Amino acid sequence: MTTATPRNPFIRLDAADNVVVARMEVPAGTEVPSEGLVTLHPVPAGHKIAARFIAQGEPVLKYNTIIGFASEDLPPGTWMHSHNIAFGELQKDYRHGLDYRPTELLPPEKRATFQGIKRADSRVATRNYIGVFIVGHGAATVARKVADAFDEEVLAGFGNVDGVVPYVHEQGAGMELSGEPMDLLRRTLSGYIRHPNTAGALVIAQGNEHNALDEFLAATGLQPGPMLRTLVVGEAGGTRKAIQAGIEMVARMLPEANAVKREPVSAEHIMVGLQCGGSDGFSGLSANPALGAAMEILIRHGGTAILSETSEIFGVEHTLTARAVTPEVGKKLVERIDWWLQYNAGRDTQINGRVSPGNNAGGLANVLEKSLGGAKKGGNAPLMEVYRYAEPVTQHGLVFMDTPGYDPVSATGQIAGGANLICFTTGRGSCFGSVPAPTVKLASNTPMYVRMTADMDINCGVVIDGEATIAEMGQRIFEQILRHASGEPTRSEALGVGRNEFVPWPIGVTD
Known part of the structure; x- marks a missing residue:
């Protein structure tokens, strides 16, 4: 009879690291033979210990990347966290474009396919919604009531329409x-109205907004027609009549x-x-790199991945600028980082x-x-372009969009830019969803996935469990992306999550 070798309770990520990560909750006094030490404190799952004297x-x-500096002498086996890891200034070598290597694209005849919806302008949709929009918050109630009138019973005769959604903001x-x-x-x-997943749009105004309806249409070049209609509540005769007209x-x-x-x-x-939200110590070990592997596959097939959340790549932005397609693209990213540093100067952010x-x-x-984990x-795809918030994304490959780290605001900008699918990693169990582009949720650890199966689409915790490699998970994620792009509902869609997660970046609200 053979005895199974006990699994190492800690994960070493790089030979040069001076920390290792707890695979599970580890008591004090646990021997770690691979590191030749004993834990000095209880260590929560996903947390770190010193692998040698620091x-x-x-x-x-x-x-092999700096995540901070020891705030005191740390013996081997010490639990390491924010109480003894100090935040400090880093010297970064941006190496703008010096490490750029072009992606080897598959020839068109060998690229994967999915079941999409072709629009008249040759763009392709993954979903098919009608949107009810407002130019200002004063028309919010009208928009909600118009959209709510089209429930499952009413839409039963329109099986190819995924829903009528109100896009309400403040x-x-x-x-x-x-x-x-x-x-x-x-x-x-404008990005949502023009989105391939938006088959038709109704734009509603109260009538006295700063974002006046006529000026909005003129500024964005939107032309009303059979599938883009407008409605002014005051001109319609008030709320009740406007709802009926809508x-x-x-x-x-x-x-x-x-x-x-x-x-x-x-x-x-x-x-x-x-996207990533509710991240944990496993996110950068399982879900995020597995999603990165899937994006490398997608990019080889000619697709596009939008990395965002500018404040959450701070400290590792040089890993992106180094593989930028040109020095100019790398410098665009640094310029956005500098804006965020100036904007947040002196704030507890x-x-x-x-x-x-x-x-x-x-x-x-x-x-x-x-x-480090979020990026x-x-x-490892090359960085092909940098966009400002909600700008139309036209470049294929890996691109970056400047957004806040707050998930609903960030995802809203990405969808406005053209994203027709959102992939969202989480370790703590964020329940985000989105329309008109659906959200695929990736769990970083198995215990959370088991607790929240109704919300999670993919369990990347099997990487931590030793049951799959990052490359294997990347292939699984890519194949599931194709299924969801073809119309298979995600868990958040099945739960109806997404109708309230439209949150344009509220920069510049003054009174």
């Missing part, structure tokens, strides 16, 4: 009449919106917005060191460690 002020290395008034804040709001709304307008769009079919199209039409309480409890000591969602 002197005060010495860099702490994870994935902007459009109490802000500058022109300038970046207004441009940003209009760019976001319902009638949407009803007239339904037959044309329904007249679509899915057909095989190239995976080059898939554009994925990359993440970019200045501290992560959220949930991230911290999950094993992330500071923003450097979080950024892995893009894999």
Whole structure:
């Protein structure tokens, strides 16, 4: 009878690291033969211990990357976290474009396909919605009531329409009449209205917004027609009459919106917005690098991956600038990082060191460690372009969009830019969803996946469990992306999550 070899309770990520990560909750006094030490303290799952003596002020290395500095002398086996890992300034070599290596694209005839919806302008949709939009918050109730009139019973006769969704926000008034804040709001709304997944749109105004309806249409070049209708509450005769008029307008769009079919199209039409939220110490070991591996596959098939959350790549942005297609693209990213540093100067925010309480409890000591894991969602693909928030994404491959770290705001910008699918990694169990582009949820650890199976689509915890490699998980994720792009509902879609997660970046709200 043979005895199974006990699994190492800690994971070594790189030979040069001076920390190792707990695979599970580990009691004090646990022997770690692979490192020749004994744990000095209880260690929560996903947290770190010193793998050797680390002197005060010495860099702490994870994935052979600095995540902070020892705030005191740390004997081997010491539990290491924000209480003894200090946040500090890093010297970065941006190496703009010096490490660029072009992706070897598969020839068109060898690229994967999915069942997509071809639009008249040759773009491809993964879903088919009618949207009810507002230019300012004053029309929110009307928009909600118009959309709510089209429940499952009403839409039963329109099987190719995924739903009628209200896109309600709190902007459009109490802000500058022109300038970046207004441009940003209009760019976001326009991006959703023009999105391939939006078959038709109704745009509603109260009638006295700063974001005036006529000016919004003129600024964005949107032209009303049979599938883009407008409604002004005051001109319609008030709330009740506006609701009825809006319902009638949407009803007239339904037959044309329904007249679509899915057909095989190239995976080059898939554009994925990359998100992480409720991250833990395993996110950067399993879900994020596995998603990165999937994105490398997608990019080889001609597709696009949008990395974002600018404040959450701070500290590792040089790993992206080094593989930028040109020095100019790398410098665009640094310019956005500099904007965030200036904007957050003197504030108690993440970019200045501290992560959220949930991230911290999950094993992330500071923003450097979080950024190290978060950037892995893009894999090792070259950086092809940098976009501002909600700008239309036209470049294929790995691109970056400047967004806040707050998931609903960030994903809203990505979808406005054209993302027709969102992939969202989580270690703590974030329940985000989105429309019109669906969200695929990837769990970083098996215990959370088991607890929240109804919310999670993919369990990347099997990497931590030793049951799959990063490459194997990347292939699984890519294949599931193709299925969801073909119409297979995600867990968040089945739960109806996403109708309230439209959150344009509220920069510039002044009164």
